[in-house]
Amino acid sequence: MWRNIFSWFNKPKPRLVPDEQKDGFWKEFNKQGVLISEGNFDKGLRTGKWKLYYETGELVIEENYANGKMEGTFKSFYKNGRLISEGQYRDNKREGIFKIFNDAGDLVKRMIFKNDSLIEEENIPNNLSPTDIEFPVLL
Numbered sequence: 528m529w530r531n532i533f534s535w536f537n538k539p540k541p542r543l544v545p546d547e548q549k550d551g552f553w554k555e556f557n558k559q560g561v562l563i564s565e566g567n568f569d570k571g572l573r574t575g576k577w578k579l580y581y582e583t584g585e586l587v588i589e590e591n592y593a594n595g596k597m598e599g600t601f602k603s604f605y606k607n608g609r610l611i612s613e614g615q616y617r618d619n620k621r622e623g624i625f626k627i628f629n630d631a632g633d634l635v636k637r638m639i640f641k642n643d644s645l646i647e648e649e650n651i652p653n654n655l656s657p658t659d660i661e662f663p664v665l666l
Contacts, residue, residue, distance in 0.1 A: 557582055566592070581606055590616070605630045614640070 548571035555564040566577030572595030579588040591599035597616035609632045614625030620643035627636035639647040
């Protein structure tokens with residue numbers, strides 16, 4: 528299930544042809560007028576913090592871009608506002624520790640990525656809190 532979530536989040540973003548380049552802050556709405564995404568473009572490339580929303584208006588993804596590539600913190604959310612996942616991107620690739628949470632807010636999985644390749648995956652027992660878990664330092 529988690530792999531499907533990440534593949535959905537990581538679908539390639541459409542590229543704009545030069546005469547359609549967007550610049551500045553943009554908002555996109557669905558047919559019902561509900562905000563589904565917002566963020567900044569710089570010469571047609573996504574930049575800074577972007578927010579994507581469920582069709583019903585709740586925040587689903589918060590991600591950061593630099594020069595059109597995902598860079599920095601990535602977070603995804605359940606409709607109830609709790610985290611589904613949290614991790615880092617570097618040059619459009621997952622890098623470092625990604626944490627996965629259930630809809631009650633409990634940490635249930637830890638995955639380590641290097642250059643977008645899964646290096647390690649660990650299921651977290653229900654009786655441990657996030658502060659009980661040691662995460663490795665990645666170089």
